Amino acid sequence: MRLQHNKKYVLIIPDGGADVYRSEGRSPLALAHIPYSDFLASEGVGGLMQTLYPDLPKESIVAQLGMLGWDPHLYYPNGRASCELLALEDIYLKEGDLAFRANWVRMEGRVLASYNANYIFSEQSQPLVEKLNKALRAEFPDFELYHNGDFRNTLVMRGVGLEPRDLHCPEPHENHNVEFDVANLISGRSVKGCAVAARINKYLSRSAQLLTSDAANMLFPWSASKVFNLPAFNKHTGFEGKTALVGCMDFLHGIAKAGALDFFEVGNGRPDTDYQGKGAKTVELLSNGYDFVICHINAPDEASHMGNLKLKIKALEELDKFIVRPIVEYFQNQPETLGGVMIVPDHYTNYAAAHNQKTRVEAHSGHAVPFALWNGWEHDDTRYYNEDDVLVGKYAQEPISHLDLLQILGVRSANREKVAGSIS
Numbered sequence: 001m002r003l004q005h006n007k008k009y010v011l012i013i014p015d016g017g018a019d020v021y022r023s024e025g026r027s028p029l030a031l032a033h034i035p036y037s038d039f040l041a042s043e044g045v046g047g048l049m050q051t052l053y054p055d056l057p058k059e060s061i062v063a064q065l066g067m068l069g070w071d072p073h074l075y076y077p078n079g080r081a082s083c084e085l086l087a088l089e090d091i092y093l094k095e096g097d098l099a100f101r102a103n104w105v106r107m108e109g110r111v112l113a114s115y116n117a118n119y120i121f122s123e124q125s126q127p128l129v130e131k132l133n134k135a136l137r138a139e140f141p142d143f144e145l146y147h148n149g150d151f152r153n154t155l156v157m158r159g160v161g162l163e164p165r166d167l168h169c170p171e172p173h174e175n176h177n178v179e180f181d182v183a184n185l186i187s188g189r190s191v192k193g194c195a196v197a198a199r200i201n202k203y204l205s206r207s208a209q210l211l212t213s214d215a216a217n218m219l220f221p222w223s224a225s226k227v228f229n230l231p232a233f234n235k236h237t238g239f240e241g242k243t244a245l246v247g248c249m250d251f252l253h254g255i256a257k258a259g260a261l262d263f264f265e266v267g268n269g270r271p272d273t274d275y276q277g278k279g280a281k282t283v284e285l286l287s288n289g290y291d292f293v294i295c296h297i298n299a300p301d302e303a304s305h306m307g308n309l310k311l312k313i314k315a316l317e318e319l320d321k322f323i324v325r326p327i328v329e330y331f332q333n334q335p336e337t338l339g340g341v342m343i344v345p346d347h348y349t350n351y352a353a354a355h356n357q358k359t360r361v362e363a364h365s366g367h368a369v370p371f372a373l374w375n376g377w378e379h380d381d382t383r384y385y386n387e388d389d390v391l392v393g394k395y396a397q398e399p400i401s402h403l404d405l406l407q408i409l410g411v412r413s414a415n416r417e418k419v420a421g422s423i424s
Contacts, residue, residue, distance in 0.1 A: 007339030008241075009292045009411050010282065010327050013067070014319055015060060016301025016349025018369045018387055021309070028300075028351065029370070029386035032313045034320035036328050037343055037372065037385040044341075044374035046382030047395020051347055051369055051402040058364035060301075061251045063346035066402040068255065068294070069237045069412065070230055078164035079225030085154045086228065086254035088146055093227045098162060101223040102145065102155040103172045104128065104216030107208075110179045115172035116151035117216035124215055129153060132207050132219070140203050145219075148250045155221045157200070164224035166193035167200075172220040173305075174359045182208050182218060232260040237412050241291025246281050248273070252296055262290075269298040271306075271315050275322035283326050286337075292411055295323060304349035304363060312351055328374075335376065340410045343385065344371035368399035375410060 019028045029037075051063035053072070061080050062072045077083060081099035085091055093099055104125055106114040129147040136143065144156040168187045170180070183205050188194030204219055211217045230236075233243055236259075244262040245252060249269055256263035266281050267273035275297070282295045297319045303312035324343065331338040346369070353363035370390040372382065380394040390396055395408070406412035 006337070007291070007410070008286050008331075008337045009339040009409055010286070010341045011067070011292075011294045011405075011409065012319075012324060012327070012341070012343040013064065013294065013296045014300050014316065014343065014345050015296060015298045016304050016347060016364075017316060017345035018348040018367065019304065019312070019352075020348065020350045020365065020367070021352045025388075027387050028309065028312045029316060030384070030388065032316040032320070034316055034324070034385060036324040037316075037320050038383070039328055040324070040341060040343055040374040041372035041382045041385040041390065041393075043379070044372055044382075045378045045380045045395060046370065046372050046385070046390030046393030048368035048390065048393075048399040049344055049371050049395075049402055049405065050399040052364075052366045054366065058347065058361055058366060060249075060346050061255070063402060064252070064296075065255065067344070067346065067405050068233065068259070069403070069406050070259070071403060075228075075230055077225040077228040079223035080251050081154055081223045082225040082228040083254035083258070084148055084152070084250035085146065085156070086257045087148060087250035088154070091146060091156075093156065094158075095227060096159050096161045097226070098157045098160050098164065099225055100155040100157075100169065100221035102153040102219050102221040104151045104153065105172050105218050105220045106216060107180075107182075107218045110181065112172060112175055112178055112180055112220075115176060115220070120151050120216050122147065122150055125150060125153070128211065128214060128216060132210060135210055136203065136206060139206065143203055151216070152250065153219070155219070157196075160196055162192055162196050164226055166190045167197055167224050169222040169224055171222045171360075174361060176357075186221070228254065228258055230255070230258040234260070237406055239292065239406075239411050242289055243292040243294075244285050244290045245294045245296070246278055246285070247294075247296035247298075249296065249298055261294075267297075269302060271299040271303045271308075271311050273297065273299050275299075275318045278319075279323035279326045282323065283330050286327075286330055291339075295327075297323065300345070301349045304351045305354050305360060307351065307355035307357075309351050309355070331374075338374075338376045340373060340375040342371055342373045342405070342409050344405070345369045371395070373408065 081101040104117040186197040188197040299315035348365045382393040
């Protein structure tokens with residue numbers, strides 16, 4: 001395939017949009033009224049894409065690193081925290097430092113009652129970060145706590161010189177209603193790991209004492225990770241055009257910064273996100289010289305984790321109306337610029353698992369996700385965009401690897417050396 005640099009490309013990622021749930025044989029994607037997503041399928045080609053691995057965590061950063069051309073077996077930083085830290089201005093890790101995602105949580109006695117402190121918002125969260133930093137700075141000078149957004153924070157431990165795998169950090173979202181002893185929350189897998197864990201637990205115990213009367217009464221660190229580095233997107237892929245990422249999630253901002261992509265923050269991670277703003281920004285970037293735009297929408301994933309089927313369907317319909325529609329209309333009005341538009345979730349997020357109060361790991365399943373691609377020249381028998389209808393598509397006989405997404409979309413040349421570790 002020869003890259004055409006006068007063409008423009010769009011990748012739409014409805015996070016967690018795929019689902020095993022069926023009502024009278026129909027998934028949330030099939031139940032939703034999504035005529036413009038269906039247009040991509042009926043006017044283009046469909047298929048399946050493998051985005052997760054049995055030996056890596058079932059999470060978005062793994063899937064989306066590969067979707068953007070970086071093999072997660074080479075670049076996944078043992079956790080998401082160091083990637084999320086990059087979303088903050090002028091805060092970086094050095095070799096030997098560790099970063100942890102640190103949730104504000106709500107404990108009822110020793111039981112974890114809420115992994116997000118009943119979804120505490122930033123207005124309440126930021127003062128708590130400042131409170132702990134002020135009170136504990138002298139006693140723990142090697143600890144730094146930073147606020148990302150709402151219940152999400154990053155805890156940095158400087159100069160520890162430990163591999164993330166030497167610590168065991170339970171994930172709060174997997175452990176609702178589980179009893180924890182804050183003095184022994186983190187454990188070590190080596191002698192040095194045990195010593196570091198003991199110091200972290202002391203910090204957490206002191207924090208809990210200070211938070212007794214607050215809406216969030218405990219800090220819960222997890223996803224230990226070290227410095228996150230990526231080769232620049234354009235150099236790594238050979239794509240010479242301007243590339244941008246439209247989204248709001250901190251891990252995506254971190255990927256963009258590490259990979260030298262332009263990042264535009266629009267909306268939030270909830271089902272009430274600014275769909276219209278995301279669609280408008282994507283079209284604006286296409287009109288202003290960008291050749292490849294990635295638009296990420298976290299709403300379907302969050303609705304799934306809430307166990308709210310109606311909300312998931314609504315999220316899929318809103319993103320179709322306010323994001324897919326203006327993108328389709330842009331290329332209908334300028335057909336000579338159409339390189340390719342692809343819609344593909346990063347993974348399944350199964351409403352049924354969340355509805356039955358199973359864990360988020362069970363909600364994130366390893367199924368190959370459905371995708372549709374409209375490029376103006378490829379066609380097959382796919383008529384609707386959903387998990388079942390794409391099975392007649394050109395790329396459905398054997399799921400493609402997410403490492404091949406950019407090549408199929410047209411952003412990466414077929415004669416460009418493939419990323420090591422691609423799934424066959």
